[in-house]
Amino acid sequence: MTRKRQIGILISDLRGWLRSGFVCLCLLPLFLTALPARASDQIAAANNVITSMISQVETYLETDSGNIEKRTEDITKLLDTHFDLPAIARFSAGPYWRAANEQERIDYVQTMRDVVIGTVVRNFDQLSGLRFTKIDSQAKGDKMVLVRGLFNDSTGKRPPVSVGWRVITPAMAPAKVLDVEIENISMLVTQKQENITIIRQNEGRFSALIEAMRKRQQAP
Amino acid sequence: MFALLKRSRNRISAAPFAAILLLAACSSVPDAEKTDARDPYEGSNRKAFAFNMGLDTHILEPAANGYRNVMPPAGRRAIDNHIDWTGLPATTFNSTLQGRFENAGLSTVHFIVNSLTLGLVDLTEDPKAVKSQDFGQTLASFDVPEGNYLMVPVLGPNTSRSLTGRVVDSVTNPMSFLKAGDAVQTMQTLRPPVAAVSMRANLFEAFNDVKYNSLDPYARTRSLYYQGRAGRINATVGKPTDNRTADDQFESFLEDPK
Numbered sequence: 001m002t003r004k005r006q007i008g009i010l011i012s013d014l015r016g017w018l019r020s021g022f023v024c025l026c027l028l029p030l031f032l033t034a035l036p037a038r039a040s041d042q043i044a045a046a047n048n049v050i051t052s053m054i055s056q057v058e059t060y061l062e063t064d065s066g067n068i069e070k071r072t073e074d075i076t077k078l079l080d081t082h083f084d085l086p087a088i089a090r091f092s093a094g095p096y097w098r099a100a101n102e103q104e105r106i107d108y109v110q111t112m113r114d115v116v117i118g119t120v121v122r123n124f125d126q127l128s129g130l131r132f133t134k135i136d137s138q139a140k141g142d143k144m145v146l147v148r149g150l151f152n153d154s155t156g157k158r159p160p161v162s163v164g165w166r167v168i169t170p171a172m173a174p175a176k177v178l179d180v181e182i183e184n185i186s187m188l189v190t191q192k193q194e195n196i197t198i199i200r201q202n203e204g205r206f207s208a209l210i211e212a213m214r215k216r217q218q219a220p
Numbered sequence: 221m222f223a224l225l226k227r228s229r230n231r232i233s234a235a236p237f238a239a240i241l242l243l244a245a246c247s248s249v250p251d252a253e254k255t256d257a258r259d260p261y262e263g264s265n266r267k268a269f270a271f272n273m274g275l276d277t278h279i280l281e282p283a284a285n286g287y288r289n290v291m292p293p294a295g296r297r298a299i300d301n302h303i304d305w306t307g308l309p310a311t312t313f314n315s316t317l318q319g320r321f322e323n324a325g326l327s328t329v330h331f332i333v334n335s336l337t338l339g340l341v342d343l344t345e346d347p348k349a350v351k352s353q354d355f356g357q358t359l360a361s362f363d364v365p366e367g368n369y370l371m372v373p374v375l376g377p378n379t380s381r382s383l384t385g386r387v388v389d390s391v392t393n394p395m396s397f398l399k400a401g402d403a404v405q406t407m408q409t410l411r412p413p414v415a416a417v418s419m420r421a422n423l424f425e426a427f428n429d430v431k432y433n434s435l436d437p438y439a440r441t442r443s444l445y446y447q448g449r450a451g452r453i454n455a456t457v458g459k460p461t462d463n464r465t466a467d468d469q470f471e472s473f474l475e476d477p478k
Contacts, residue, residue: 090473091470091473119433122429122433123425123429126425140467140470140471141471141474143474144470144471144474156293157293158422159300159422166466166470168474178470179466179470181466183448183451184447184448184451184452184455185444185447185448185451186447186466189443189447189466189469190440190443190444190447192469193256193439193440193442193443194434194435194436194439194440194443195435196255197255197256197436197438197439198435198436198439200254200255201255201436209435212435213435216433216435
């Protein structure tokens, strides 16, 4: 290969690098603006879910007559709209989700859904008089946002309670609540650790957890 | 009457030490039966938990229910303020040990200002400005491992580190050395049971939900304790805890949710 040809190849390579470098330089601002845009979209989506949910809760509290059937119907609608109940069930089973068979998974998701709805229905009165004030929202990675705020009791009988909503924000699906944190205590992590304890006490039988949950639900 | 209260006060002060002696007799659970690696004494801990729940059912819950019904909100707030106020010397002591001099100064100022009302009325502009500190948090700031989970009769959930902290705090709190007459002595004696009733009343529904609606109240209490303690240490000492935080767990889950 002649020296002239080698120089030609070198210049051609340099041009290629420069061209690709130029393209990268042109695209860089796009990446840089796209990242915060994604984060701000995530945060906006999470904030919208919480605002909409709080507004719906306030409406239900205003019209709540104490009728358990009506309350259950309202709460079910609220949770289906704003909470990712299947993901809540998967998370709460911990590592034992993988070990469960298909039927156990179906039964567990259904039972867990009933437990969550039952818990909210049972404690719904406690939300009366509380006013939510948002403090801030923080992206936790690219799939989750923590919306933090305070519940203040308008009657002054209860001290303010800090609350955090962990909202999952998938790019191609609506944002939904995965977890509620009260005074920095995650309700879902608590449920998961309790569930794991039950399974371990029963020699790793996933079905024992489902049985215990059903038994608990049927108890007066 | 006062003599009786003084005697019972000595018994209350001795409670943490007696609890530690009792714990020395704890038997550990075989690995296969452990439901949580942090809880090797689960068998003994569950017995202590059952004892505490009995105590709650027969004494604390009815007392807290009565307190909620009888005491007006202003009275409850005054009692909560007083209990917070008596913890300020411990915060000053521990903040100083940790080198958090601003917090130590703030807690001293709050203590002096509110001593005009014996802590019953908070006269400071921002009561939340002081970050409460105990010796367990001081040990955490010195990277002392948190040790095992211990359910202590009467005192409730602890780790070896936090229990050591409680003992040190009870010994080093200058309020316990006060010799200011029978009235103050009586207040000192009544403070622990009143604090317990007040705390139970403030958490009445939440506590009852754990007690009556959990699948396993013991496991739920353990989880709540660890998370609450980790949050407190992280917020005040600013150190990650020995446990995986909720954020870590959700991050792993979202990486592979199937």
